[in-house]
Amino acid sequence: MNLSLFSKCGVFTSASLSICLSAYSDSQRNINRKPNIIFILADDLGYAELGCYGQEKIETPNIDRLAETGMRFTNHYSGQAVSAPSRCVLFTGLHTGHAYIRGNDEVKSRGDIWNYAAMLADSTLEGQRPLPANTVMIPHKLKEAGYSTACIGKWGLGWPGSESTPNKMGFDFFYGYNCQRQAHTYYPPFLYRNEARVYLKNRLLPPKTKLDEGADPYSEESYAKFTQSQYSPDLMYRELLSFVEESKDRPFALFWTTPLPHMPLQAPEKWVRYYVEKWGDEPPYVGNKGYFPCRYPHATYAAMVSYFDEQVGGLVQKLKELHIYENTLIIFTSDNGPASGGAGGADSPYFESARPFSSQSGRVKSSLWEGGIRVPFIVAWPGYVRPGTTSDLLSAFWDIMPTLCDVVGVHSPETDGISFLPEMTGNRKIQRIHEFLYWEYPAAGGQKAIRMDNWKIFVRNIHRGGRKLELYDLNVDPLEQHDVADEHPEIIAKAMRIFRSEHIDSEVDLFAIDSW
Secondary structure, eight states: OHHHHHHHHOOOOOOHHHHHHSSOOSSOOOOOOOOEEEEEEESSSSSTTSSGOSSSEEEHHHHHHHHHHHHSSSSSSSSSSHHHHHHHHHHOOOOOOSOOOSSOOOGGGSSSOOOOOHHEEEEGGGGGOOOOOTOOOHHHHHTTTOOOOEEEOOOOOOOOSSSOOOOTOOOOOEEEESSTTTGGGGOSEEEEEEEEEEEEEOOOOOOOOOOOTOOOOGGGGGGGGGGGGHHHHHHHHHHHHHHHHHTTTSOEEEEEEEETTTTOOOOOEEEEEEEEHHOOOOOOSSTTTOOOOOOOHHHHHHHHHHHHHHHHHHHHHHHHHTTTTGEEEEEEESOOOOTTGGGGGGHHHHTTTTTTTTTTTSSTSSSSSSHBBBBOOOEETTTTTTTTEEEEEOOEGGGGGOOOHHTTTTOOOOOOOOOHHHTTTGGGGGGOOOOOOOOOSSTTTEEEEEEEEEEEEEEGGGGTTTOEEEEETTOOTTTTTOGGGGOOOOHHHHHHHHHHHHHOOOSSSGGGGOOO
């Protein structure tokens, strides 16, 4: 039976699903029982910021253990180089040549949208450009299959009261930040529970607030005001554990869209102290590159990642205590590459956050270089995904919609993706393969990119007339330093055809990018 046909149309019959899900194990399974789904989306976590992807400074034992119990993908890509469009691609299955949201868009015409006091007084100034009301998203399809759905973390795809809030886009429950800009502090004055604000015991401290005049930047006391009463990742973690507990007797889908480890540098004292004791003293970050100052920037960044790792371990333990771990599919990834240019005190070169790709400024987040879009991707599903396996399958965020539709047995809407259910369940012989992956990014001067076999085709400075197609062989040149376009005219010709065929003009002027 050719399961690629079922994958193409987006649905498996019970017989074909049984074949796929019983690929490698002789253990008895009940395929009629729908698996729980937990999708963990980190924010700005680099390809190499986990131990299982080669990180040597930051400790991530729980996520590493997740990889040991499942499959680690090495050729997986985010939907875009920045947050909101990457999430749009994830939830809709359309790449950025077709997606409605293709860049971050605060919709400045609404008013003083970067004034945090104004946003506190007027919720209509929060949030990002909303998706159209008729957009079909993953939670819609999961609800069609009988799932209870939740999104806990950061949204970024529509402001409060718009047609594109989480609850209006298929999620039964939402808790967290509606707005990306509000997530620029981990001690916000409020979060959202569904459509309503929940005010916290934190005062408004606008991002970019500096040290007090005359404060000693080497004194820990100078940074006291940047730590307040309620740390948002703590609050969101409690909510997700509560959702899992309340949903244990029925199939559920939880999208944990944590803001960690996005700037600013704010972490629990326990973990900061752990790395300070491990590494010793370091120069402070005084806030000259945005966000908040931080006494121990390297230690605090590592603390944010390790704290998040600790939470992942706690969630897995909760699943085991509830006796539902064996029936839960866990997917872990990041929305894009690590922060660039020392933003907010981040230091990707220090951690080699994108290794083996470049971790230098301009080559990570906000760019279509490999460091900006190649992301960690781990799938764990006891009894279905063979432990300790690695996949080099070419895959991307737009594959998630058809894959999850196949897992739960509903028709997928038309997408740019291919279900990788056969790959992760051991049926590699029948796994359909992408001929190419495509991105366009209207910011950063205008960029487009294609991944095709071992080749990366890249065009930059499009808004300034750039049309030269650069070609890199990632097998021998992962740092993308040696342009070999002149040596392979046939690949350049094929890439040009793809650039023309995959682009549809955006409905949003801000996302316009020349086609040729």
